[in-house]
Amino acid sequence: MELEFTFRNIESTEAIRGWALKRFAKVEKHLREPSAAHVTLTVDKHRHRADLTVHAMGEVLHASDETDDMYSTLDGVMLKIEHAAQKQKERVAQRKV
Secondary structure (H helix, E strand, O other): OOEEEEEEOOOOOHHHHHHHHHHHHHHHOOOOOEEEEEEEEEEEOOEEEEEEEEEEOOEEEEEEEEEOOHHHHHHHHHHHHHHHHHHHHHHHHHHHO
C-alpha cells in the first residue's frame, strides 16, 4: 500500500516522503489489509503538524501530532497509529476466541 501525501506551506521533498514510508512500514505489519492511507503535513511558523488517516478493512484510524521538527512529528504520528493498530488487532483477536 502506498501513502498519499498533502503538503501545506511546505515543499515536497523525497527525504520527508522516504522518512514517512520507512516509518509506515512498521505500522503496516499491524494492519489487516490496509486499503488507503493519507498524510497531511502542515507548517505554520514554527509548528509542524502531521495528520495521518488509515482505512483498513472497514476500520478508520486517525492520529495527529505537532512539534517543532517535521521528522519528530512524523515519528510521533506513526507511533500513535502503530499503538492504535496494535490495540485494534488485540480487540479483534479477543473477539475471535
